[in-house]
Amino acid sequence: MSLYSPRLTRLIDALRRLPGVGPKSAQRMAFHLLDRDRDAARLLATALDDALSGIARCPDCRMFKEDDECRYCGPARRQSGQLCVVEGPADLVAIEQGTPFRGRYFVLMGRLSPLDGMGPDELGLPRLAETLGEGDVQELIIATNPTVEGEATAYYLAEMAKSRGIRVTRIAHGVPMGGELEYVDGGTLSHALSGRQPV
Amino acid sequence: MSLYSPRLTRLIDALRRLPGVGPKSAQRMAFHLLDRDRDAARLLATALDDALSGIARCPDCRMFKEDDECRYCGPARRQSGQLCVVEGPADLVAIEQGTPFRGRYFVLMGRLSPLDGMGPDELGLPRLAETLGEGDVQELIIATNPTVEGEATAYYLAEMAKSRGIRVTRIAHGVPMGGELEYVDGGTLSHALSGRQPV
Ligand SMILES: [Zn+2]
Ligand SMILES: [Zn+2]
Numbered sequence: 382m383s384l385y386s387p388r389l390t391r392l393i394d395a396l397r398r399l400p401g402v403g404p405k406s407a408q409r410m411a412f413h414l415l416d417r418d419r420d421a422a423r424l425l426a427t428a429l430d431d432a433l434s435g436i437a438r439c440p441d442c443r444m445f446k447e448d449d450e451c452r453y454c455g456p457a458r459r460q461s462g463q464l465c466v467v468e469g470p471a472d473l474v475a476i477e478q479g480t481p482f483r484g485r486y487f488v489l490m491g492r493l494s495p496l497d498g499m500g501p502d503e504l505g506l507p508r509l510a511e512t513l514g515e516g517d518v519q520e521l522i523i524a525t526n527p528t529v530e531g532e533a534t535a536y537y538l539a540e541m542a543k544s545r546g547i548r549v550t551r552i553a554h555g556v557p558m559g560g561e562l563e564y565v566d567g568g569t570l571s572h573a574l575s576g577r578q579p580v
Numbered sequence: 581m582s583l584y585s586p587r588l589t590r591l592i593d594a595l596r597r598l599p600g601v602g603p604k605s606a607q608r609m610a611f612h613l614l615d616r617d618r619d620a621a622r623l624l625a626t627a628l629d630d631a632l633s634g635i636a637r638c639p640d641c642r643m644f645k646e647d648d649e650c651r652y653c654g655p656a657r658r659q660s661g662q663l664c665v666v667e668g669p670a671d672l673v674a675i676e677q678g679t680p681f682r683g684r685y686f687v688l689m690g691r692l693s694p695l696d697g698m699g700p701d702e703l704g705l706p707r708l709a710e711t712l713g714e715g716d717v718q719e720l721i722i723a724t725n726p727t728v729e730g731e732a733t734a735y736y737l738a739e740m741a742k743s744r745g746i747r748v749t750r751i752a753h754g755v756p757m758g759g760e761l762e763y764v765d766g767g768t769l770s771h772a773l774s775g776r777q778p779v
Binding site for chain 1: 583585586587590593594599600604605607609610612613614618620621622625630669673676
């Protein structure tokens, strides 16, 4: 006889696939949902279904998108002439929330990491190359994290833009080395952005 | 314009209702599910639906139950003459997994805590009183946590059983004071169970 009944086992197993959730937490979550907060369980099931059916990637910036128009790729943003490259959606949100930047973005959904199978194709760099070739981008702002892989990615991106004669900047390292961009407060991020240096 | 699009906002909000999940973790989970593991999102949505529709409480032991027959309330367990009272489902599972005990259980789904509105009715004690009145229980084993509220609950339970002439034992405190039963290893738990003392 297995430890839990089948449905409970499946629920605990499914919760374990959430990042940062181990076996004990998953069990605790399952019991909490079943025992104390069935409304939350219902909400979560519905939210997951809605998200799966209604959230896609913008083909241009690769951010999540659920409306016809991407909220980060409109004409006003294009006119800014600036395109900011970030590693993940949380970084984009951190910049939008904490700084006055309102240019375009490109979300890598990762960073160059050959050992993990993350190469230029996986990061959508062919699409970024197309965008850079369209002539609207006057400045590529690189906001990858200041980690070893983030720096390698930044170097690669800088070469891509320079070869097309586009100005390249890197946000200033007010962000502590080894830190994660998404955990930095808006003031520091604003400072880092305005203190950006040509690469 | 809100920080996230509506569906994404709803997903993040729903994930935040899981115990131990703050805003940053919820965001990270949502991005992970959407970006890297849509299968996990689908599995979780289905598992939640199945659990909500198929898992109920056993009216006798108050444990989660999804089959017609409760796996903890069969005739063999009744014949043991032992009934072990625990605070939560995880405690029941810890005892089943870590010890040879195969008697009946009663899951309080909490502990006496008047300030939190947890009184005898909320813990199902009227149902426990019925069970104790049926004559099958020769020993009530109290396995509430060794916390202040757990001890108060134990005292209350002991009085209930003693007034009916039923032997009452408390599992030995190999469990460290202030600790949580569900985090103790099976060996310690077995020891605590076999070293139980009359109350
Ligand atoms: Zn876009
Ligand atoms: Zn039962």
